[in-house]
Amino acid sequence: MKKHLIILMFVMLIIPSIASASWWNPFSWKLWNVFNEKSSEIQDVKNITKEPEKKPENIIITNKSVDSKEDRKEQAKIEKERKALDAQKDALRIAEEKFKQQQLDIAKQAEQLRQEELKRQAKEQEVILDEEESDKTSISVREITCTERPAGTYYLLPFNIKGEWISGWIQVKIADGNGGTVVKGFDLDKSNIGDGFIFSQSGRVLGGSRNIELNAGLIATYQINIHSVVPSYNRVGIRSYSTSSLIAEESGRFTLPSCE
DSSP: OHHHHHHHHHHHHHHHHHHHOTTTOGGGSTHHHHHHHHHHHHHHHHHHHSOOOOOOOOOOOOOHHHHHHHHHHHHHHHHHHHHHHHHHHHHHHHHHHHHHHHHHHHHHHHHHHHHHHHHHHHHHHHHHHHHHHHHSOEEEEOOOEEEEETTEEEEEEEEEEESOOOEEEEEEEEEOSSSOEEEEEEEEOTTTOTTEEEEEETTOEEOSSSOEEOOTTOEEEEEEEEESSOOEEOTTOOEEOOGGGEEEEEEEEEEOOOOO
16 A cells, blocks of 8 residues: 555656656647748748838828819919910911911012003003104105106106105116116105106117116016205216215015006
C-alpha cells in the first residue's frame, strides 16, 4: 500500500510538469513555425506585387449650387463676348466687301468717263477733220463726154475745183497705141474753168509725135494741178510754180467715147 502511495504521488508530481513542458505541447513545436514562415513569405510577396492602393485625393467640398450659378454666369459672359466678336467680324467683312464694291464702281465710272472723253475727243477730231476737209482744196473729175458747140462736136472732160485756189493747169495726153501721142494743155484760173476742159473736136486729125485721128476707143490720160499762187513765166512763155504752192492734184485715164 505504501508502495502504491509513493507511485501515486510521483505521478501527481510528474504530470503537471509534463503538461506544462513545451516539448510536450505540439502547438509550441517549431515544426509549425516553418509553415507559418512560408505563409508569411507568400503574403509578403503578394503584398509587394499587389498594386499599391491609391490614396484618396483631397476632396474639396463646395457648394454645388453656388458653383453652378457662377459657372452659368461665366459661360453666359463668354457666350456674349463670343457673339459680340462674331458680330464685329461680320461687320468688318461686310465693310470690306462694300469697300471692294465701291472700288469696282469707281473703276467702272472712271473707265466710262475715259471712254466718253475718248468719244468726245474723236468727235472733236472728226469735226476738225471735216472742217479741214471742207476748207481743203479738192478736184473732182467726171466721166468724159461729148459736147455740141457751134463749130461741131467736141470732147469734154468735166471737172470742178472745190476750195480756195488761185491758178493751175490741166494736161490731156492721147495715145493711139502705136507710139503716136497728142498733148493738149490749158492754164486754169477761176474765170475760165467753166464746165471742164474742151480739148479737141471729135474725128479731127491732130498732129503730135505723128498725126492721130481722134476716134472712139483711143486711150488718154489726164493730169490736173492746182496752185495757191499765180504762176511765173519765162521769156518763152513756160510757166513755173514753187513746189510749196501745190494744194491739189488729180490724175487718171479714160477712153474716148463715140460722139456719133
